Amino acid sequence: xxxxxxxxxxxxxxxxxxxxxxxxxxxxxxxxxxxxxxxxxxxxxxxxxxxxxxxxxxxxxxxxxxxxxxxxxxxxxxxxxxxxxxxxxxxxxxxxxxxxxxxxxxxxxxxxxxxxxxxxxxxxxxxxxxxxxxxxxxxxxxxxxxxxxxxxxxxxxxxxxxxxxxxxxxxxxxxxxxxxxxxxxxxxxxxxxxxxxxxxxxxxxxxxxxxxxxxxxxxxxxxxxxxxxxxxxxxxx
Amino acid sequence: xxxxxxxxxxxxxxxxxxxxxxxxxxxxxxxxxxxxxxxxxxxxxxxxxxxxxxxxxxxxxxxxxxxxxxxxxxxxxxxxxxxxxxxxxxxxxxxxxxxxxxxxxxxxxxxxxxxxxxxxxxxxxxxxxxxxxxxxxxxxxxxxxxxxxxxxxxxxxxxxxxxxxxxxxxxxxxxxxxxxxxxxxxxx
Numbered sequence: 001x002x003x004x005x006x007x008x009x010x011x012x013x014x015x016x017x018x019x020x021x022x023x024x025x026x027x028x029x030x031x032x033x034x035x036x037x038x039x040x041x042x043x044x045x046x047x048x049x050x051x052x053x054x055x056x057x058x059x060x061x062x063x064x065x066x067x068x069x070x071x072x073x074x075x076x077x078x079x080x081x082x083x084x085x086x087x088x089x090x091x092x093x094x095x096x097x098x099x100x101x102x103x104x105x106x107x108x109x110x111x112x113x114x115x116x117x118x119x120x121x122x123x124x125x126x127x128x129x130x131x132x133x134x135x136x137x138x139x140x141x142x143x144x145x146x147x148x149x150x151x152x153x154x155x156x157x158x159x160x161x162x163x164x165x166x167x168x169x170x171x172x173x174x175x176x177x178x179x180x181x182x183x184x185x186x187x188x189x190x191x192x193x194x195x196x197x198x199x200x201x202x203x204x205x206x207x208x209x210x211x212x213x214x215x216x217x218x219x220x221x222x223x224x225x226x227x228x229x230x231x232x233x234x235x236x237x
Numbered sequence: 238x239x240x241x242x243x244x245x246x247x248x249x250x251x252x253x254x255x256x257x258x259x260x261x262x263x264x265x266x267x268x269x270x271x272x273x274x275x276x277x278x279x280x281x282x283x284x285x286x287x288x289x290x291x292x293x294x295x296x297x298x299x300x301x302x303x304x305x306x307x308x309x310x311x312x313x314x315x316x317x318x319x320x321x322x323x324x325x326x327x328x329x330x331x332x333x334x335x336x337x338x339x340x341x342x343x344x345x346x347x348x349x350x351x352x353x354x355x356x357x358x359x360x361x362x363x364x365x366x367x368x369x370x371x372x373x374x375x376x377x378x379x380x381x382x383x384x385x386x387x388x389x390x391x392x393x394x395x396x397x398x399x400x401x402x403x404x405x406x407x408x409x410x411x412x413x414x415x416x417x418x419x420x421x422x423x424x425x
């Protein structure tokens with residue numbers, strides 16, 4: 001790659017014009033090629049001022065709380081000096097002991113892994129919460145399944161007519177103060193995994209609904225179109 | 238590095254120091270960065286993603302990454318604020334690309350655009366008078382300037398730019414290439 005090509009790639013990368021594999025390749029190149037990384041840094045510096053033209057938006061108070069909760073994951077417990085008796089000391093230093101202990105631990109790890117895998121499959125395939133979304137005429141139009149690992153999916157039960165230029169947006173209401181939050185946008189009725197990773201786990205009576213919105217989703221982050229169906233979550237047995 | 242006017246909310250040195258403190262596990266330092274930058278970051282994410290819930294999600298994720306990666310920030314490779322916004326922009330662009338918005342060009346009529354968003358020309362006018370970027374952007378043909386600004390600010394792809402500006406894909410690509418060359422020379 002010539003210097004000029006490399007600089008162009010860096011510029012297009014910073015403009016956000018690279019997609020998919022090209023974008024990933026540029027990221028990798030920036031990690032191992034210091035010259036490319038420098039070119040990227042230079043383009044970032046050149047364009048950065050444009051970011052400052054964005055109007056500041058006041059974030060909801062809950063946003064910082066979520067970030068704080070996210071970084072509060074328990075840190076490694078501080079190392080505590082272990083007091084050990086002389087006999088323990090000898091055992092501790094004995095190679096034979098560790099060989100046997102090692103085998104035992106390995107066997108236990110395998111059992112634990114098998115157990116966890118089985119448990120995981122059960123947890124992953126059986127929803128813990130189900131919401132049946134009903135249309136105005138009380139017809140079941142779709143089901144929302146929430147699994148123990150937090151994965152949540154929408155399963156339409158039939159076709160949902162979508163006019164051209166419009167899309168189906170899926171919302172959930174977990175906090176009345178915050179209002180409905182968009183968890184998915186689909187162009188037609190199809191099974192879709194809902195984007196709930198940053199929301200608290202779904203709970204019983206949590207409302208899910210589908211509205212008709214512009215193709216790119218509601219422009220204001222709140223439902224604007226007619227509610228096509230809605231329902232609340234119940235615990236699955 | 239940055240000559241933005243109203244945008245200056247915290248001195249670059251403060252942010253670099255705050256990142257060092259984050260790397261040392263100081264949560265108050267992360268909160269200081271949040272207080273200084275989160276509103277602007279949310280504004281940047283909103284311009285790219287259009288939807289508030291998604292923009293908030295990206296800012297959330299960006300702060301988790303800033304916290305995790307603060308130790309890898311190297312002042313020699315650019316200023317702290319640029320580093321923070323690069324994290325935000327990458328996350329937002331990834332989300333934008335994974336949204337499957339291939340229909341955007343067709344569905345995004347000009348009327349919607351006018352009512353909802355600030356056009357590229359007025360964004361350029363928001364750059365400070367003495368800004369070199371502004372002077373250099375103003376040196377480009379209007380339509381090329383719009384292509385560059387729309388790509389950066391709204392995250393439009395080559396194809397989306399072609400649709401929005403009503404020209405063939407190859408034309409957009411060559412506009413961008415030449416604009417990058419001209420900007421690079423002008424800003425040297």
